[in-house]
Amino acid sequence: MSVPISPIQLPPCGDCAADAEWLEQALLSWLNTEYVPEAVNTAIAQRAAQVYRRQRLEGEHDLGGILLALVTELQQFDFSQSFYSEFAVANAVSDLLLRRLGIEPCCGAG
Template sequence: MAEPIESITLPPAEHPSQEGKWLQAALQRWLDEEFLPEAVNQNIAQRASQVFVRQRMEGENDLNALVMAILTEMQGFDFSKSFYSEFAIANAVGDLLLASLGIDRCCGN
Protein backbone atom coordinates (compact mmCIF):
# COMPACT_ATOMS: atom_id res chain seq x y z
CA MET A 1 0.00 0.00 0.00
CA ALA A 2 1.30 3.44 -0.89
CA GLU A 3 2.33 5.74 1.93
CA PRO A 4 0.56 9.10 2.17
CA ILE A 5 2.60 12.16 1.29
CA GLU A 6 3.73 14.00 4.38
CA SER A 7 2.44 17.48 4.89
CA ILE A 8 4.84 20.36 4.39
CA THR A 9 4.65 23.17 6.91
CA LEU A 10 5.87 26.65 6.07
CA PRO A 11 7.63 28.65 8.75
CA PRO A 12 5.21 30.96 10.59
CA ALA A 13 4.61 34.17 8.67
CA GLU A 14 6.57 37.06 10.12
CA HIS A 15 5.83 39.44 7.24
CA PRO A 16 2.82 38.11 5.27
CA SER A 17 2.59 41.20 3.05
CA GLN A 18 6.23 40.75 1.96
CA GLU A 19 5.55 37.07 1.26
CA GLY A 20 2.55 38.14 -0.78
CA LYS A 21 4.58 40.61 -2.83
CA TRP A 22 7.18 37.92 -3.50
CA LEU A 23 4.49 35.42 -4.50
CA GLN A 24 2.73 37.90 -6.76
CA ALA A 25 5.96 38.76 -8.61
CA ALA A 26 7.09 35.12 -8.85
CA LEU A 27 3.69 33.90 -10.04
CA GLN A 28 3.34 36.64 -12.64
CA ARG A 29 6.84 35.87 -13.92
CA TRP A 30 5.92 32.17 -14.14
CA LEU A 31 2.64 32.96 -15.93
CA ASP A 32 4.37 35.25 -18.42
CA GLU A 33 7.13 32.73 -19.15
CA GLU A 34 4.98 29.61 -19.32
CA PHE A 35 2.89 30.83 -22.28
CA LEU A 36 2.55 34.40 -23.51
CA PRO A 37 2.62 37.51 -21.36
CA GLU A 38 -0.99 38.62 -21.01
CA ALA A 39 -2.52 41.56 -19.16
CA VAL A 40 -4.74 39.17 -17.21
CA ASN A 41 -1.67 37.49 -15.69
CA GLN A 42 -1.19 40.47 -13.39
CA ASN A 43 -4.77 40.12 -12.13
CA ILE A 44 -4.37 36.39 -11.61
CA ALA A 45 -1.13 36.81 -9.66
CA GLN A 46 -2.62 39.62 -7.58
CA ARG A 47 -5.72 37.60 -6.67
CA ALA A 48 -3.75 34.46 -5.77
CA SER A 49 -1.41 36.58 -3.66
CA GLN A 50 -4.34 38.16 -1.81
CA VAL A 51 -5.72 34.74 -0.91
CA PHE A 52 -2.28 33.56 0.18
CA VAL A 53 -1.66 36.61 2.39
CA ARG A 54 -5.06 36.33 4.04
CA GLN A 55 -4.52 32.65 4.78
CA ARG A 56 -1.07 33.32 6.21
CA MET A 57 -2.40 36.17 8.37
CA GLU A 58 -5.00 33.74 9.71
CA GLY A 59 -2.16 31.43 10.77
CA GLU A 60 -2.25 28.87 7.98
CA ASN A 61 1.17 27.27 7.53
CA ASP A 62 0.25 23.97 5.87
CA LEU A 63 1.23 23.97 2.20
CA ASN A 64 -1.60 21.66 1.16
CA ALA A 65 -4.18 23.84 2.91
CA LEU A 66 -2.76 26.97 1.28
CA VAL A 67 -2.89 25.42 -2.18
CA MET A 68 -6.46 24.20 -1.60
CA ALA A 69 -7.53 27.66 -0.40
CA ILE A 70 -6.10 29.24 -3.55
CA LEU A 71 -7.75 26.58 -5.72
CA THR A 72 -11.10 27.11 -4.05
CA GLU A 73 -11.06 30.90 -4.14
CA MET A 74 -9.70 31.11 -7.68
CA GLN A 75 -12.75 29.16 -8.88
CA GLY A 76 -14.59 32.48 -8.78
CA PHE A 77 -12.00 34.19 -11.02
CA ASP A 78 -12.87 34.74 -14.70
CA PHE A 79 -10.24 32.77 -16.63
CA SER A 80 -11.94 33.32 -20.01
CA LYS A 81 -9.12 35.62 -21.18
CA SER A 82 -6.35 33.32 -20.02
CA PHE A 83 -4.67 30.05 -20.94
CA TYR A 84 -4.79 29.07 -17.27
CA SER A 85 -7.30 27.67 -14.80
CA GLU A 86 -7.58 27.67 -11.04
CA PHE A 87 -5.86 24.26 -10.99
CA ALA A 88 -2.82 25.53 -12.89
CA ILE A 89 -2.56 28.54 -10.59
CA ALA A 90 -2.83 26.54 -7.37
CA ASN A 91 -0.26 24.03 -8.63
CA ALA A 92 2.10 26.82 -9.70
CA VAL A 93 1.82 28.45 -6.26
CA GLY A 94 2.63 25.11 -4.64
CA ASP A 95 5.65 24.64 -6.91
CA LEU A 96 6.90 28.18 -6.24
CA LEU A 97 6.57 27.71 -2.48
CA LEU A 98 8.35 24.35 -2.62
CA ALA A 99 11.18 25.91 -4.63
CA SER A 100 11.46 28.73 -2.10
CA LEU A 101 11.96 26.09 0.61
CA GLY A 102 14.59 24.28 -1.46
CA ILE A 103 12.36 21.24 -2.01
CA ASP A 104 12.49 19.52 -5.40
CA ARG A 105 8.86 19.36 -6.54
CA CYS A 106 9.59 16.36 -8.72
CA CYS A 107 10.76 13.98 -6.08
CA GLY A 108 9.94 15.66 -2.78
CA ASN A 109 13.54 15.93 -1.66
Protein backbone atom coordinates (compact mmCIF):
# COMPACT_ATOMS: atom_id res chain seq x y z
CA MET A 1 0.00 0.00 0.00
CA SER A 2 1.39 3.40 -0.95
CA VAL A 3 1.71 6.21 1.56
CA PRO A 4 0.45 9.62 0.44
CA ILE A 5 2.93 12.48 0.42
CA SER A 6 2.22 15.00 3.14
CA PRO A 7 1.44 18.50 1.89
CA ILE A 8 4.18 21.06 2.23
CA GLN A 9 3.10 24.32 3.81
CA LEU A 10 5.15 27.43 3.14
CA PRO A 11 5.67 29.79 6.07
CA PRO A 12 3.46 32.88 6.09
CA CYS A 13 4.53 35.50 3.61
CA GLY A 14 5.97 38.41 5.58
CA ASP A 15 6.87 40.53 2.57
CA CYS A 16 5.17 38.95 -0.44
CA ALA A 17 6.66 41.50 -2.84
CA ALA A 18 10.20 40.66 -1.70
CA ASP A 19 9.45 36.92 -1.86
CA ALA A 20 8.10 37.28 -5.39
CA GLU A 21 11.14 39.33 -6.40
CA TRP A 22 13.44 36.64 -4.99
CA LEU A 23 11.48 33.99 -6.91
CA GLU A 24 11.61 35.99 -10.14
CA GLN A 25 15.40 36.34 -9.92
CA ALA A 26 15.96 32.72 -8.86
CA LEU A 27 13.71 31.41 -11.63
CA LEU A 28 15.32 33.64 -14.25
CA SER A 29 18.73 32.36 -13.20
CA TRP A 30 17.49 28.76 -13.43
CA LEU A 31 15.87 29.33 -16.84
CA ASN A 32 19.04 30.92 -18.22
CA THR A 33 21.26 28.18 -16.81
CA GLU A 34 19.21 25.11 -17.64
CA TYR A 35 19.32 25.71 -21.42
CA VAL A 36 20.46 28.80 -23.28
CA PRO A 37 19.52 32.29 -22.13
CA GLU A 38 16.52 33.57 -24.08
CA ALA A 39 14.84 36.97 -24.05
CA VAL A 40 11.49 35.34 -23.24
CA ASN A 41 12.90 33.97 -19.97
CA THR A 42 12.47 37.37 -18.33
CA ALA A 43 8.77 37.44 -19.20
CA ILE A 44 8.33 33.85 -17.99
CA ALA A 45 9.99 34.64 -14.65
CA GLN A 46 7.95 37.81 -14.23
CA ARG A 47 4.66 36.04 -14.96
CA ALA A 48 5.46 33.15 -12.61
CA ALA A 49 6.39 35.61 -9.85
CA GLN A 50 3.10 37.50 -10.37
CA VAL A 51 1.09 34.31 -10.01
CA TYR A 52 3.09 33.29 -6.93
CA ARG A 53 2.67 36.70 -5.30
CA ARG A 54 -1.08 36.77 -5.90
CA GLN A 55 -1.50 33.25 -4.54
CA ARG A 56 0.43 34.13 -1.39
CA LEU A 57 -1.52 37.37 -0.90
CA GLU A 58 -4.73 35.35 -1.20
CA GLY A 59 -3.54 33.17 1.67
CA GLU A 60 -2.28 30.13 -0.22
CA HIS A 61 0.47 28.42 1.78
CA ASP A 62 0.23 24.94 0.28
CA LEU A 63 3.02 24.31 -2.22
CA GLY A 64 0.78 21.96 -4.20
CA GLY A 65 -1.87 24.65 -4.52
CA ILE A 66 0.70 27.13 -5.76
CA LEU A 67 2.03 24.56 -8.24
CA LEU A 68 -1.47 23.96 -9.64
CA ALA A 69 -2.16 27.70 -9.90
CA LEU A 70 1.08 28.18 -11.82
CA VAL A 71 0.32 25.38 -14.28
CA THR A 72 -3.23 26.62 -14.80
CA GLU A 73 -2.36 30.28 -15.26
CA LEU A 74 0.77 29.72 -17.32
CA GLN A 75 -1.30 27.80 -19.87
CA GLN A 76 -2.28 31.26 -21.14
CA PHE A 77 1.37 32.23 -21.63
CA ASP A 78 2.89 31.93 -25.13
CA PHE A 79 5.77 29.46 -24.77
CA SER A 80 6.30 29.22 -28.54
CA GLN A 81 9.61 31.15 -28.28
CA SER A 82 10.88 29.06 -25.37
CA PHE A 83 12.30 25.63 -24.63
CA TYR A 84 10.03 25.51 -21.58
CA SER A 85 6.37 24.80 -20.86
CA GLU A 86 4.05 25.70 -18.01
CA PHE A 87 4.81 22.34 -16.40
CA ALA A 88 8.59 22.81 -16.49
CA VAL A 89 8.27 26.31 -15.03
CA ALA A 90 5.87 25.25 -12.26
CA ASN A 91 8.15 22.35 -11.34
CA ALA A 92 11.18 24.65 -11.29
CA VAL A 93 9.34 27.08 -8.99
CA SER A 94 8.43 24.20 -6.70
CA ASP A 95 12.06 23.02 -6.59
CA LEU A 96 13.33 26.53 -5.87
CA LEU A 97 10.84 27.00 -3.04
CA LEU A 98 11.68 23.60 -1.56
CA ARG A 99 15.40 24.36 -1.65
CA ARG A 100 14.73 27.70 0.03
CA LEU A 101 13.04 25.73 2.84
CA GLY A 102 16.08 23.43 3.08
CA ILE A 103 14.32 20.46 1.49
CA GLU A 104 16.11 18.67 -1.33
CA PRO A 105 13.41 18.18 -4.01
CA CYS A 106 14.53 14.71 -5.05
CA CYS A 107 14.69 13.30 -1.56
CA GLY A 108 12.08 14.96 0.65
CA ALA A 109 12.55 16.29 4.13
CA GLY A 110 14.83 13.51 5.13
